[in-house]
Amino acid sequence: MSSNDKSGTFQLGNFNLSRLGYGAMQLAGPGVFGPPKDPGAARAVLRQAVTSGVNHIDTADFYGPHITNQIIREALHPYPTGLVIVTKVGARRGADASWAPAFSPEDLTQAVHDNLRNLGVDVLDVVNLRAMFDVHHPAEGSLEAALTVLADLQRKGLVRHIGLSNVTAKQIADGRRICEIVCVQNYYNLAHRTDDALIDELAAQGIAYVPFFPLGGFTPLQSSTLSDVARGLDATPMQVALAWLLRRSQNILLIPGTSSVAHLRENLAASQLTLARQTLEQLNGIAP
Numbered sequence: 069m070s071s072n073d074k075s076g077t078f079q080l081g082n083f084n085l086s087r088l089g090y091g092a093m094q095l096a097g098p099g100v101f102g103p104p105k106d107p108g109a110a111r112a113v114l115r116q117a118v119t120s121g122v123n124h125i126d127t128a129d130f131y132g133p134h135i136t137n138q139i140i141r142e143a144l145h146p147y148p149t150g151l152v153i154v155t156k157v158g159a160r161r162g163a164d165a166s167w168a169p170a171f172s173p174e175d176l177t178q179a180v181h182d183n184l185r186n187l188g189v190d191v192l193d194v195v196n197l198r199a200m201f202d203v204h205h206p207a208e209g210s211l212e213a214a215l216t217v218l219a220d221l222q223r224k225g226l227v228r229h230i231g232l233s234n235v236t237a238k239q240i241a242d243g244r245r246i247c248e249i250v251c252v253q254n255y256y257n258l259a260h261r262t263d264d265a266l267i268d269e270l271a272a273q274g275i276a277y278v279p280f281f282p283l284g285g286f287t288p289l290q291s292s293t294l295s296d297v298a299r300g301l302d303a304t305p306m307q308v309a310l311a312w313l314l315r316r317s318q319n320i321l322l323i324p325g326t327s328s329v330a331h332l333r334e335n336l337a338a339s340q341l342t343l344a345r346q347t348l349e350q351l352n353g354i355a356p
């Protein structure tokens with residue numbers, strides 16, 4: 069880990085992860101579909117992340133589809149020791165770039181094999197089952213059959229650890245009766261705090277919480293309070309948003325996404341920001 073990284077680490081199953089990782093979704097083309105305009109620039113971002121000490125990359129074979137994983141392989145294979153790649157299954161892309169559920173045993177098995185092939189590995193470090201009862205939000209529905217398939221692939225040695233994404237507290241509790249759940253990846257950031265109670269519950273259970281859209285995703289966070297705080301700290305609003313997440317709970321692991329080396333550097337420097345109590349209170353006021 070880089071000596072500049074003050075984010076600390078979290079034990080996720082067998083893996084000791086720096087809390088500040090990288091999300092690869094921005095490396096595909098527009099709408100997370102097709103190739104990026106500049107594949108060389110995409111590879112450069114990944115190489116810079118690893119050079120800077122990132123040892124946690126989040127991806128999915130349905131980004132592109134296939135393309136993001138192929139770029140990760142081209143940029144980083146053979147992977148450095150200690151690098152953990154977390155992927156997702158449960159969705160497929162239509163020819164029109166749409167997102168559809170892919171939850172049958174055949175779909176899930178195919179997705180695991182697609183990830184193995186496109187990433188160029190014999191075993192996937194962590195696979196998140198991405199619930200699709202509602203594409204945008206957690207919604208109740210049984211994950212039992214799908215998790216049973218994944219647990220079977222885990223027993224066969226193709227998957228090391230299993231996590232859940234876009235899920236409710238009930239789905240996590242039910243899932244833990246089927247297999248060990250090491251992480252949960254849901255939508256959460258400074259302005260969108262539906263999962264506050266869930267994060268605290270997961271922290272007590274030693275389960276990582278990995279917010280997606282930590283910077284607001286497709287509509288980056290905008291708030292005059294955030295801008296004012298950032299100005300006062302001589303930092304950028306994005307850095308403050310990430311520093312707030314690091315302070316929010318020790319089980320939070322960050323995977324901010326970017327297609328830019330400059331933004332990557334900026335995001336990784338967020339761990340060096342210290343937020344005073346009064347500043348935290350101001351930031352806590354942003355969420356409705």
Ligand SMILES: NC(=O)c1ccc[n+]([C@@H]2O[C@H](COP(=O)([O-])OP(=O)(O)OC[C@H]3O[C@@H](n4cnc5c(N)ncnc54)[C@H](OP(=O)(O)O)[C@@H]3O)[C@@H](O)[C@H]2O)c1
Pocket residue numbers: 090091092093094126127156198233234253254279280281282283284285286288306307323324325326327328330331332334335
């Ligand atoms: N499980 C799920 O359902 C799910 C859903 C969405 C995402 N994810 C994962 O979560 C990761 C993070 O989410 P995300 O990438 O969608 O959203 P995000 O990290 O909240 O924000 C990414 C957006 O912020 C911009 N950005 C990044 N750093 C910036 C900076 N320092 N200054 C200004 N703009 C900056 C990026 O543009 P530039 O490229 O120009 O920097 C991009 O438009 C993804 O990469 C993916 O791995 C998971």
